[in-house]
Amino acid sequence: MPEKTVYIETVGCQMNVLDSELVIGALKRKGYVLTDAAADADVLLFNTCSVREHAEEKVYSALGRIAPHKKRNPGTVVGVIGCMAQKDQEKIRARAPYVDMVVGTGQLGQIPALIDAVKETRQPQYALSLGRSDGGRHEVEASFESYDPVRDAAMRPTPFQAFVRIQIGCDKFCTYCVVPSTRGPEQSRHPDHLVAEVRQLVDQGCKEVTLLGQTVNSYEYALGDGRRSRLSDLLARMHDTPGLERIKFVTNYPKDMTDDLLDAVHELPKVCKYLHVPVQSGCDEVLSRMKRNYTASFYMEMLARCREMVPGVAVSSDFIVGFCGETEESFQKSMDLVAKAKFKNSFIFKYSERPGTKAMDRFPDDISEDVKKRRNNDLLMVQNANSLVDHRAWIGRTVEVLVEGPSRHGHREAGPVKQLIGRTMTDHITVFDGHDRLVGQTVTLDVTDASAFTLYGTVRTGEQVGVTCAAEPAPREEGAKRIGLALV
Ligand code: 5AD
Ligand code: SF4
Numbered sequence: 001m002p003e004k005t006v007y008i009e010t011v012g013c014q015m016n017v018l019d020s021e022l023v024i025g026a027l028k029r030k031g032y033v034l035t036d037a038a039a040d041a042d043v044l045l046f047n048t049c050s051v052r053e054h055a056e057e058k059v060y061s062a063l064g065r066i067a068p069h070k071k072r073n074p075g076t077v078v079g080v081i082g083c084m085a086q087k088d089q090e091k092i093r094a095r096a097p098y099v100d101m102v103v104g105t106g107q108l109g110q111i112p113a114l115i116d117a118v119k120e121t122r123q124p125q126y127a128l129s130l131g132r133s134d135g136g137r138h139e140v141e142a143s144f145e146s147y148d149p150v151r152d153a154a155m156r157p158t159p160f161q162a163f164v165r166i167q168i169g170c171d172k173f174c175t176y177c178v179v180p181s182t183r184g185p186e187q188s189r190h191p192d193h194l195v196a197e198v199r200q201l202v203d204q205g206c207k208e209v210t211l212l213g214q215t216v217n218s219y220e221y222a223l224g225d226g227r228r229s230r231l232s233d234l235l236a237r238m239h240d241t242p243g244l245e246r247i248k249f250v251t252n253y254p255k256d257m258t259d260d261l262l263d264a265v266h267e268l269p270k271v272c273k274y275l276h277v278p279v280q281s282g283c284d285e286v287l288s289r290m291k292r293n294y295t296a297s298f299y300m301e302m303l304a305r306c307r308e309m310v311p312g313v314a315v316s317s318d319f320i321v322g323f324c325g326e327t328e329e330s331f332q333k334s335m336d337l338v339a340k341a342k343f344k345n346s347f348i349f350k351y352s353e354r355p356g357t358k359a360m361d362r363f364p365d366d367i368s369e370d371v372k373k374r375r376n377n378d379l380l381m382v383q384n385a386n387s388l389v390d391h392r393a394w395i396g397r398t399v400e401v402l403v404e405g406p407s408r409h410g411h412r413e414a415g416p417v418k419q420l421i422g423r424t425m426t427d428h429i430t431v432f433d434g435h436d437r438l439v440g441q442t443v444t445l446d447v448t449d450a451s452a453f454t455l456y457g458t459v460r461t462g463e464q465v466g467v468t469c470a471a472e473p474a475p476r477e478e479g480a481k482r483i484g485l486a487l488v
Contacts, residue, residue: 006032007041011058012049014250015183015212016082018163020047022147023081023111025155030112038066043077043115048084050178052352056084063096070098077118079103081111083182086128087356093124104128105168105183106144132181144169144184148197153204158404160207160440166194166234167213172253174280175291175359176323176351179214186214188221191229195237198244207440208246208402209238215253217261232264239268245442246270246402246425251318252277254294254302262309266476274344274427275306278318282337283330286323289363296337303341311474314344314390314426321379322372323351324363331375338382344390344427345453346383348376384452391428391450399424399445399457403438407431430455 006027010020023045024034035041044066049055059080070076079101080092086104093099100118103111107127114125129143146168153159170179171186198209211234213219219231231249238247247270254277265271281287284295294302306313319334338346350372353365367375401422409419420434422443431454432445438459445457 004030004032004043005035005041006043006045007035007038008045008047009059009062010047011055012047012051012083014163014210015165015214016047016049018165018212019082019105019108019147020045021155021157021163022149022151023047023108025152026109026112026149027115028152028155039069041076043079044070045079045081045111048080048082050083050087050182050354052349053354054352056088059084060095063099067096067098075119077101077115079111079115081108083178086182087178089126089128099124101125102128106147108147109145109149129184132184137185141185141187144187146187146189148189150200151204153201153206158440159205160402161404162201162206162209163212164194164197164201164209165189165213166211166231166249167216167219170214171218172215172293173291173358175289175362176320176354176357178354178357181356183214186218188213188219191221191223191234191237194234195241198238198241202241202243205440207244207442208248209244211247211249213249214251215256216249217252217256217258230258230260232258232260235261235264235268235271239270244270246272248272248274248427250276254279254292254299257302257306259305259309262306265313266310266474272425272427273310273313274316274425275310275313276316276318277302277306279337279341280318280320281323281326281330282334283326284333286326286330286333289325289359290320290323291358296333300337300340309476311476312426314428315341316427317341317343317346319346319348319379320351321348321375322367324359324365324367326351326367326375331378334375334379335382338379339386342386342390343383345387346379348379348383350376388450388452391452391455394428394447394455395450397447398460399428399430399447399455400442401430401432401445401457402442403434403440405439406436424455428455429453430457432457432459434459 008020010016038044046059048059070078077100080099081103082105085102089102092102101114106129110127117125130140148165156162167188169184169186173180217231221229223229252275279299280290280292282296353360401424403420403422407419407421416436418436422430444460447455447457449456
């Protein structure tokens with residue numbers, strides 16, 4: 001029988017990367033072989049993102065590029081899956097009528113059966129969840145299923161790292177954001193299942209897990225009898241997994257950064273001392289229009305609490321510039337916040353108006369593209385100056401790095417000694433020369449140089465293999481003052 005081949009393009013966040021891995025895993029079990037040549041594929045999948053318009057346009061142009069291939073080979077199955085599929089089934093049909101399959105984030109498990117249905121019936125197949133107001137909470141929740149089948153180590157880009165979805169959906173409804181409609185209501189997965197999933201991943205050779213959730217620190221599972229499992233409990237349970245070396249979690253919501261979680265990050269040696277906590281803006285009026293439910297000073301207090309309770313923690317953030325009604329004065333407040341906050345790094349986005357969001361209904365997108373671009377550059381410049389200071393402070397220190405693979409920019413490809421890349425427990429990207437057998441190992445490096453984005457190091461001789469990254473927690477400052485936390 002000839003091989004069946006599948007091609008996939010993925011845009012967007014780590015959730016999408018995980019979804020693509022799982023979908024391809026399921027198709028491989030059905031006999032499909034993954035190809036990176038779209039022209040050879042029997043099935044072409046586009047796993048999509050709707051967070052910004054640019055990400056959607058990328059998918060429409062990819063669909064345009066494969067149109068001639070589909071015309072020549074009408075038996076090819078073309079599928080649009082993920083966030084855009086959930087949100088825009090009609091638009092996809094209008095702009096690319098040859099698409100055979102539109103599958104939302106909550107129906108990914110049906111893809112193998114839907115492909116068979118397309119092949120048998122030659123009719124387009126749609127599998128989508130309910131909209132947020134198309135039914136009662138339970139009905140809508142049930143229509144979004146977490147897709148987390150048993151996995152195969154060979155499916156992952158690196159066998160020693162894995163994403164683990166601990167929560168789907170989002171209930172925060174920030175006014176600019178499509179995620180609550182594309183990924184549905186917030187639902188946390190059962191801790192027993194998650195602990196078992198991590199154990200299974202570690203049995204397959206995984207050393208580092210990254211727990212995923214849109215607001216991962218809001219994770220909460222009702223166990224019955226009024227008992228609840230929170231992220232701090234989950235971290236403690238996962239921490240006991242023998243062979244697991246590192247646990248990370250992204251993305252955090254500032255108001256849910258509770259003391260029990262920070263205690264867990266501080267006390268559990270395998271938990272990375274790294275927190276990604278998007279602030280989005282430094283201006284209270286903008287934050288209020290965004291419906292972020294906190295002020296800039298609340299955020300700064302939260303940040304101080306993170307640093308006080310987890311000494312040495314690295315914090316990164318996200319900003320949106322040019323949100324509706326952002327004056328020069330309000331933008332300046334983001335500039336002031338980024339200067340003061342001293343994030344390890346920040347991701348800065350130009351506001352992109354999204355149909356279906358509250359911001360689009362309520363506020364005009366009144367900042368010009370040129371102004372958005374300028375504000376983006378200005379904010380990035382301040383952040384980059386701080387990133388350089390942050391990174392250079394590591395020169396002369398010793399770090400433990402989980403080696404991820406050869407550096408993409410490395411030039412010395414021939415021979416076993418390569419420029420390798422890894423990350424520290426604080427998520428600092430580190431580049432160094434080493435034997436390629438170090439990939440997947442934790443190595444000790446002396447940091448010799450740094451740029452705003454990268455540490456450069458040399459391997460400590462005799463220490464490179466099998467070092468675990470578990471370290472004693474750094475001491476907290478004597479008598480450190482606890483800053484009060486307002487819980488949502
Ligand atoms: N426009 C620009 N950036 C956005 N983000 C979310 N929605 C939008 C939007 N409509 C950014 C936020 C979020 C990150 C993942 O994407 O900063 O934290
Ligand atoms: Fe979007 Fe806000 Fe939810 Fe993050 S917390 S996914 S920005 S709605």
